[in-house]
Amino acid sequence: MAKQRTGERPRVTLNHLAARLKVSVTTVSNAFNRPDQLSTELRERVLAEAQLLGYDGPDAMARGLRTGKTHIIGVVLTEDLAYSFDDPIANRFLCGVAQVLDRHGHRLLLVPERSLRGTGSELMADGFVVYGVENDSSLVERLRQRGKPVVTVDFELPDLPCVRVEDRRAMHELSRWALDNTPAHFEPVIVSLRLERWRSQGEDGKPKLELMQHVRLDSICSALQEAGHDPEKVAIFDVEHNTQHHAEAVLEAVLQDRRPRLLLCMTDRIALGALTVAERLGLSVPGDIRIIGFDGLEEGQRRSPQLTTVYQDSQRKGELAACMVLGLDRAPRRTLTGWSIYGETCPPA
Known part of the structure; x- marks a missing residue:
């Protein structure tokens, strides 16, 4: 002994x-x-x-x-960790998840999607929140086959609970407002997250997943058509990553060469990049160019001119996702309302 x-x-x-x-x-x-x-x-x-x-x-x-329980909940991230901490929307979402997990004695495991593939990391967690996904649903299916709870965020799959913002209605309404309140005979331009990265098509030619990028682009195009524009003739410029730095690199050439009167930006970070470039080139906003975004970032509301955008409650989205993966909320789907902020970058005509 x-x-x-x-x-x-x-x-x-x-x-x-x-x-x-x-x-x-x-x-x-x-x-x-x-x-x-x-x-x-x-x-x-x-x-x-x-x-x-x-x-x-x-x-x-x-x-x-x-x-058989670890009291660990994994959040699968499309982007790497550094981006997720830097991005205000992802940051607020993770805060919402963490607050619920704290209250119920669970820990948070952050897993970039690329590092999860083929590593067996899914064995460590009791459940997963998948915050966006690239290309297809194979990773989600793999998690689901483990018999663990899976909640998707900002995209939907059959038979899985989902949390998302009402992108389609909100983006359509704000785009139509911008089109109706921009002087006649103008050229609109769409500035999007890089769509090729997300275009994984099924046999019918349609995207396998209805991701946020697809929904917002479809909403902008439907607003263009309603306002008398041919969406096929409207230029789309893609930004590699949702950062102001990447947006500025693309928009520098766009604003110098084309001088559009209206920029329909898919996110606030892209819109803020457009504002920075416009100021650098001596363009007046909204006099020379009008700009809209989506997300409702504080930075866009504190600065002048105030950004015209759609606000989404990202922290609440994280709270709902955490409640669903813990089984505290049994709803198959939660949809958060986004509401328009009519700022100074696209005021009434």
Whole structure:
């Protein structure tokens, strides 16, 4: 039998702590793993005694092997981690997810989509929130085959719960407003996220997935048609990534060569890039050029001229996705309303 070394503190276990507090082992376990199951007073008493005895909590690896649960929720990201922390929309979404997970004793695992493929990382989490996806649904199907909860965000698949913003209506309404409030005989231009990256077609020639990029572009095109423009004749300029830097690189040439009167931008970061370039070239907004975006970023609302855009509540979107993957919300679909902000970059005519 192994002997305890002189001066070495006895190893405290879950059973020891429960016996000392005269509570059940389950109560002690809940204090660490399911805090919502206990009163605040009882949980604080358990944690205080644990700290006094030097007990850090149940062994997560052993608990996972024993119960088949890790209390980890994975968020699969289309972009890499650095982008997700830099992008205000992704950042607010992750804050919403994290707040719900914190309240219910779960941890957050961030997994870029490219690093998940072929690594077996899906074994680590109890469920997944898939925040956008590239090209097709094969990765989502792989996660679903594990029998774990999967929630999609900003795209839909049959038989999976989904959270998304009402992009189609909101983008259409704002685009039509911009077209109706821009002086006659003007050239509109669409500035989009790079669509080739997302165009994976099925046998019928249609996209396999109805992603945010497709929905917003379709909405802009329908507004153009209603306003008397031929969408096939309207120029579309693609931005590689949704950053202001990438947008500026594309728009520098567009505004110098074409001088369009209206830019229909798919996101606020693209629209903010357009504003920066317009100012650099000495163009007046909205006098020489009008601009709209989508997302409702604070940066676009604080600056002058104030950006005309659609606001989406990204934090709420994250909260709903987390509730759905934890089974707290059983709805098959949650759709958030986006509402227009009629700013100074595209005022009434």
